[in-house]
Amino acid sequence: MASGSQKRSATLNLVLSGFLILWLVVAIFPFAWTFWGSFKVEGDFFSKASWQNALFGPLTRLEHGNAFTGAGYHGAWVKEEFWRAALNSFVVVVCVVVISLTFGTLGGYALSRSTYRYAFWLLLMALVFRAMPPLTLVSGYLLPFYQWNLWGHLPTAIIVLVAINQPFTLWMLTAFFRNIPKDLDESARVDGCTPFQAFRHVIIPVMWPGVITTGLFSFLLAYNDFVVTSMLLSKQNQTMIPKIASFLGTTQTEGNVMFAVSSVVSVTAPLFLLVMFFQRQIVSGLTAGAVKG
Amino acid sequence: MKHATFLRFFLPTATAMLLFIALPILSVLIQSVHVPHDRVVVEVENCTPFGCTKSTVIDQNATEKLRDEKPLGRFVGMAIYTDRSHLAFSELGEAWHRSASMGDFAARVMNLPFYRALAFTLTYMAVVTPLSIMLGFVVALAVNAIPRLMRGPIIFFSLLPMIVTPLVGALILFWMVDSRGILGAAVQWLVNDPNLSLKASTPLTWIMLLVYGTWSTAPFAFVVYYAGLQTVPQDSLESAMLDGATRWQRIRYIVLPHLMPLTVFMFLIKIMDNFRVFEPIVSFNAGAHAQSLSYFIYSDLGGETRLLSSAAATSVLTIAGVLVLLSPVLVRTWRQFGKA
Incomplete structure (x- = not known):
């Protein structure tokens, strides 16, 4: 569009940049506002008197002697033991990503190399499974999990998240493996490798770009999950997102909504870093299915 | 690839999906036609020198025994599906006979919890999908x-x-539209009503949820379209410009047709995703004003009395809805890959 841009009129340019600025404000401002407000006391962030109190924090100054306070963070992380939830989240996310990528690469590789009809039907099944709302599945888990005493433990939530994640992982990785030429592993087979050796020595070294992109989405699914973790984990094993939801239930009455605000900021920070470092992979993953298909 | 090799590679993922996606669907189906056992009641006669009185007590042992023998509960067939909280056929029929006008009928139907949830879910889906795209x-x-x-x-x-995180993103917006938050205050100032609360009114709650939905799904459409725009054939654009096509005409007759397959793809994906809307309702604490099908299941599962059977019936109905919405996607995939 380089040649087009020279002909653009000044008014159009103005409208375009005005619209973009408006969009950016809509996209960023809520985050910036909440980040700034998380260092205030509740009376300022939720101010009856004037919205400007959230900017300058007169009550925060009164209570803490400074316009910024880490009281919300201290309350959430130390008093309410948000660190425990963060630890649980870390365990869940790492396990889900590792296990679902292991299962997914094996399965995706098999699907991409199979010439039989059932490979297509399996992919179609996976598509149906991907469309299932997680809550409908959760209502199926609860009764058996109670009966067999599986409810409440981290491994249960991990394996359920892995399973829910599989359909998407399979689709992404199958598409990715199809782009790796078949000649590579076939020539390894001709040289006397078993199928597993061919996978191990030929495919694994070249699969990392696709695996990293898929892994990012597995990470997001596990990290952002509320449905499975809130329904299947006991209080002790709660991850961060259900923990925030529980702050809302219990502490809103105590006037400690700032705990929730500061933990919301804490949860969002790693996602910022993730997008910052992996923007290219996320964009390519989002568009992979769409632009090609 | 040989069948045996395929099986060995595919076994882990197949087991995971079978155990934790296929079986739960089956489990939901079975649960939805059973209800928990009633407690076994026996009548005992207490005789004293002054006469006998009859009273009923709960036979704990028999109840336990019954529950152990048949943990699924009592088979009730389609009774849960047709009760007041779900499809409510008899209530629907009654409403149809009693109501004077269509508006009256609609109002009566909206009092039934399942239809209320369905109405919100479909509205959310129908508004957010095109707006965000x-x-x-x-x-x-x-x-x-x-x-x-x-x-x-x-x-x-x-x-x-x-x-x-959806729950977190919705919370951030929710705090801003609080009557003591910045957007809430701005709205109060705009309509000049210092007591206006967005949370207290049903239509305003719906609008807030729709705004959140558009805000959070527009980036997906943006990224996909942006990638699509990079593939628009430059020579067609240039020849159109030589022919004197205006900027609008170039978008209308070259860019839009080129992006049409992408648009269809996104519609199909987003309709399914928006049908599952759930987290924002939790964040906005909006259960009283707006329920989606997922939230309906969630509120049945939570709380003191876990209404597993009711949740299971709603789940089956939701799955049926998903399958209907999914059918165009399946047909499309079939045409693309299945013919070979």
């Missing part, structure tokens, strides 16, 4: 027109509403 398209056009150097940061910031 249109917004994403316009942003993509605008970003595509600015110097390359600035695009990276803009894409970064545009991704945020989508990447952030």
Whole structure:
């Protein structure tokens, strides 16, 4: 569009940049506002008197002697033991990503190399499974999990998240493996490798770009999950997102909504870093299915 | 690849999906036609020198025994599906006979919890999907027109509403529209009503949820369209310009047709995703004003009395809805890959 841009009129340019600025404000401002407000006391962030109190924090100054306070963070992380939830989240996310990528690469590789009809039907099944709302599945888990005493433990939530994640992982990785030429592993087979050796020595070294992109989405699914973790984990094993939801239930009455605000900021920070470092992979993953298909 | 090798590679993922997706669907189906056992009641006669009185007590042992023998509960067939909380056929029929006008009938139907949830879910789906796709398209056009150097940061910031945890993103907006938050205060100032609370009114709650939905899904449409715009054939654009096509005509007759397959793809995906809307209702604490099908299941499962059978019936109905929405996607995939 380089040649087009020279002909653009000044008014159009103005409208375009005005619209973009408006969009950016809509996209960023809520985050910036909440980040700034998380260092205030509740009376300022939720101010009856004037919205400007959230900017300058007169009550925060009164209570803490400074316009910024880490009281919300201290309350959430130390008093309410948000660190425990963060630890649980870390365990869940790492396990889900590792296990679902292991299962997914094996399965995706098999699907991409199979010439039989059932490979297509399996992919179609996976598509149906991907469309299932997680809550409908959760209502199926609860009764058996109670009966067999599986409810409440981290491994249960991990394996359920892995399973829910599989359909998407399979689709992404199958598409990715199809782009790796078949000649590579076939020539390894001709040289006397078993199928597993061919996978191990030929495919694994070249699969990392696709695996990293898929892994990012597995990470997001596990990290952002509320449905499975809130329904299947006991209080002790709660991850961060259900923990925030529980702050809302219990502490809103105590006037400690700032705990929730500061933990919301804490949860969002790693996602910022993730997008910052992996923007290219996320964009390519989002568009992979769409632009090609 | 041979069958045996295929099986060995595919076994882990197949087991995971079978155990934790296929079986739960089956389990939901079975649960939805059973209800928990009633407690076994026996009549005992207490005789005293002054006469005998009859009283009923709960036979704990028999109850335990019954529950152990048949943990699924009592088979009731389709009774749960047709009760007042679900399809409510008899209530529907009654409402049809009693109501004077269509509006009256609609109001009566909206009092039934399942139909209320269905109405919100469908509204959310029908409003958010096109709005977010249109917004994403316009942003993509605008970003595509600015110097390359600035695009990276803009894409970064545009991704945020989508990447952030749904529950968290909705909470952030919810705090801002609180009557003591900045957007809430701005709305109060705009309509000049200092007591206006967005949370207290049903229509305003719906609008807030729809705004959140559009905000959080527009980035996906933006990214997909932006990638699609890079593949628009430059020579067609240039020849159109030589023929004197205006900017609008070029978008209308070259860019839009080129992006049509993408638009169809996004519609299909987003309709399914928006049908599952759930987290924002929890964040907005809006259960009293707006329930989606997922939230309906969630509120049955939570709380003191876990209404597993009711949740299971709603789940089956939701799955049926998903399958209907999914059918065009399946047909499309079939045409693309299945013919070979």
